[in-house]
Amino acid sequence: MAGFREARGDLQLDKVTKAFGDFTAVDDIDLHVPRGSFFALLGPSGCGKTTTLRMIAGLEQPTAGRVMIGDTDLTGSRPYERPVNTVFQSYALFPHLSIKDNVAFGPKRRKDKDAATRTDEALELVQMTQFAGRKPSQLSGGQQQRVALARALVNHPEVLLLDEPLGALDLKLRREMQVELKRIQTEVGLTFIHVTHDQEEAMTMADTVAVMNKGHIEQLGAPAALYDLPRTRFVANFLGQANTGVGTIKDTDGDHLVADVLGTPVKILKSRSQVHEGEVLFGVRPEKVTVSRSQPEGAGNDVKGVVRDVSFLGVATSYLVDMPSGTTWSCYEQNLDVEPLDLRPGDEVWLTWNPGHAFGVPVDDETAQR
Amino acid sequence: MSALAHVAGDPDVTPAPPAPEATKRGWTAYLLLLPGALWLGVFFVLPLVQLAAVSLQSRYPGFPGYYYRDVNFQNYAAALTDYAPHFARSFLYAGLATFLAFVVAYPLAYAMAFKAGKWRNLMMICVIAPFFTSFILRTFAWSQILADEGWVAGTLNFLNVLPGGNIINTPLAVVAGLTYNFLPFMVLPIYASLERADPRVIEAGGDLYANGFTTFRTVTLPMSMPGVLAGTLLTFIPAAGDFVNMELLGPQRGKMVGNVINDQFLAIPGGYPVAAALSFTLMAAILVMVFLYVRRFGTEELV
Structure with a gap:
């Protein structure tokens, strides 16, 4: 298809800034996500994590900086030209299409000859085959979530973006889906970028967590490392509980x-x-x-x-x-x-x-x- | 004390009979229904029955304006044979006006829903504002605008692009008037369905490899179909029965069925039965068309 850019490799954000008028949502961030990893962007609402995700998807264009996958510069390209798919918050399934047609939407646009087979495979992966003929409104939240995942995964994107994908689910279902998402990520081996404000969700699933605050990345690392040794007060408080006190350094002892x-x-x-x-x-x-x-x-x-x-x-x-x-x-x-x-x-x-x-x-x- | 303990201890043994509450609620619903049902009965069902009766009456020969009760389907035969061209014109002009209104309204509603930003309310007011003046006055205004001395015809004549030399008193003026008068009924439902659409669903189209036009064709337009359906019905049905636009903007010959009904009722002595038969035929024809249309493009599966 015209304009589509094949790109393979690690995701790289290079000095990316996004300003909306006077407000800088994302301020000069650098990010390197190795291919095939499960990466979480964690932060409170308004910290710029969703804007970062939307810039990777192409739904927003950065004010400055570059978005790359491997050696391919994707900055400025349209969402439909990128080998990137999104699982939207609240799923954003097409209400007028059946589950099957929802999942087949991407492959059909790309004129994939195997669209039907791949659709069936994707529905099987998320265990939704039996609901293929239904409309999204006939499914529960958890089922819609699975369909949204299948609709993105069926395209075998180089990078899969998940925007608060579990936010609307109740606690029990959320736990199940956490395990499920991790299983699927291991199975398909794609790069997952997961945006969330839920520190537990980020820590259970991700290999690497980047804690964002006010448009900056405060700290980046494995969940255990961030928890064990936070480098800023914000990270210490946002990731788990911390008992803190203020003192003045007077001396050293070994x-x-x-x-x-x-x-x-x-x-x-x-x-x-x-x-x-x-x-x-x-x-x-x-x-x-x-x-x-x-x-x-x-x-x-x-x-x-x-x-x-x-x-x-x-x-x-x-x-x-x-x-x-x-x-x-x-x-x-x-x-x-x-x-x-x-x-x-x-x-x-x-x-x-x-x-x-x-x-x-x-x-x-x-x-x-x- | 012991009774209290019993109730507290066995909440599922003594269920209070819910019957009185339920019955009361049932009656409330019927009571609320009553004013509307009465209104419809007196002002819709009774006149309809009366009209049906009139449509089957026969004329007293030699006494114009006098009828006797009868079961005379001759009136329907007359309605269908003598006035078939009028029916055809009505549906043609109404259909054209509906199509034109759709062509004008969709981009307008789209702009209001997605592009207007702070201008949205102003645009909304502009769409609704004509309702503050009477329908007939506005149509009169159009007869001035489209008149031979008016600037529209004047400019077109000056540029030599108006075959025949005038707009007023032509079918074109009628279709233009119908389009104008029913445009808000097309804009508002389409706007409502576009405005309700989740912008993320439209973004999802782009994310799944559909470019702007394909996303519109495969996502946005299908999602707004309930609005399009409502808008076309709200435009076509009144336009098909309208006689004001033809009366004020149209030619002397080649009227629409609404004008015929109007004339039969008010101008022609003894025209009542035929007018009633025409009314019923028009109603039936529209009902059939709407039924087929909704069955073909029906969107009850949509959220």
């Missing part, structure tokens, strides 16, 4: 920085802190904090607090503890001990954590406010 937090020294591993002098925001994940009634010996970091709230979760008991600095920390006690701590609101407790688990990020992070 591999550690020593920060003064209202008179209490707190150690952070040098290699895990983005700042090495002045003010630092340190943080530690709730499951890395141990709670006890008396001050433990030689644990590394310990701070005294007052229990505010106790909730029993089954596998663990969750505590909210008011800290001297005025913040509230969260921590868990695994329900393993024969004699549980049996803490009550108002009890004084010691919170302890290994300095190797803490991370340090800049305090005056302009992207911190969410």
Whole structure:
């Protein structure tokens, strides 16, 4: 078909900017997505993730920068010229066409001789063969979702874009579809770019997550790495829970920085802190904090607090503890001990954590406010 | 106390009989229906029965304007034979006007729905504004615009592109008037169905390798078919029965069926039965055409 551009290889965004009037939705981002990977763009609404996706699809054109697949520059080409397909938010199925015709739409436009066979295969892949004759309005949300996926996958695009594909589904269905999407991605081996504001969704499915905020990519990496060592305050707070405090770096102790937090020294591993002098925001994940009634010996970091709230979760008991600095920390006690701590609101407790688990990020992070 | 405990303890043992509530609701629906049903009965069904009766009456020979009750299908035979050309003209002119209105209305509705931006409301007002003046006054205005002394005919004559030299009192003027008068009825339903269409569905067409025109042909147009269907019916049905445009803009000879009915009722003594028969025939013909049309292009499967 005329104008269609065959392109193979990694997806590359090169200094891409998109401005709508005075508002810069996407600000000078560089992105490299290896072929065949499952990549998530994660961020709050308005962070520019959907605009980025639409620029890859060709539904928006960047104000500056280039969109490439392999060596082919796709900047400026129309959506129908790109080897890229989208699973739209709310699915956007053609209401006047049957499920089969919806899926066959792409292959027919490309004058594919095997359109019928490929349509059947795609419907089979998402287990929707039995609904081929129905109209979209006769399907449930989860079924429409599968059809939308088949309609995009049938074209074997070089890059498949998913715009909040699971947003409209209930929790149980969403979990099922997460597993399903991951299975399909492994099976077809295409590059998936998945836009979501749901950190759990991004972490369960993606090989690589890029956390976006205010048009920038704050941090990019494997889900576990981002969770373990966030490099900005925004990432620390957006991806999972973080207990944080602000201190001033006063000293070093071997591999550690020593920060003064209202008179209490707190150690952070040098290699895990983005700042090495002045003010630092340190943080530690709730499951890395141990709670006890008396001050433990030689644990590394310990701070005294007052229990505010106790909730029993089954596998663990969750505590909210008011800290001297005025913040509230969260921590868990695994329900393993024969004699549980049996803490009550108002009890004084010691919170302890290994300095190797803490991370340090800049305090005056302009992207911190969410 | 014990009764309370029993009810609380066995919520599924003692279901309160829902009957009174349900009956009450049933009656409410009928009560709400009543004013409308009465109105239709008095002002639609009764006159229709009356008209049917009149259409079968016979004239007293020698006493123009007097009839007796009869079952005389002669009136229908007359309606169909004497006035067949009038029926044909009505449907031809109404069909042409519907087609022209569609050609004008679709791009207008499309522009309003997708391209107008902040001008959308203004355009909407412009489409609706003619309704603030009477239909007859507006048609009179058209008779001035299209008159031989008017600037339209004047300009065309000056350029020597008007065969025959005039527009007024020609079928062209009638079709133009019908197109103009029923245009809003075409624009509004099409606009409504385009405006309701999810823009992402149209984007999906582009994403799935359809260029702008193909997306329009395979996605946008089919999605707006309910509006097109409604618009063509709302234009064709009144246009086929219209007599005002022919009266004010049309030629002396070659009238439409609406004019014949009008004349038979008001101008020709003893014309009532034939006028009633013509009315019924027109109604039946339109019903059949609409039925076939909706069956052919029916879009009840659409959301």
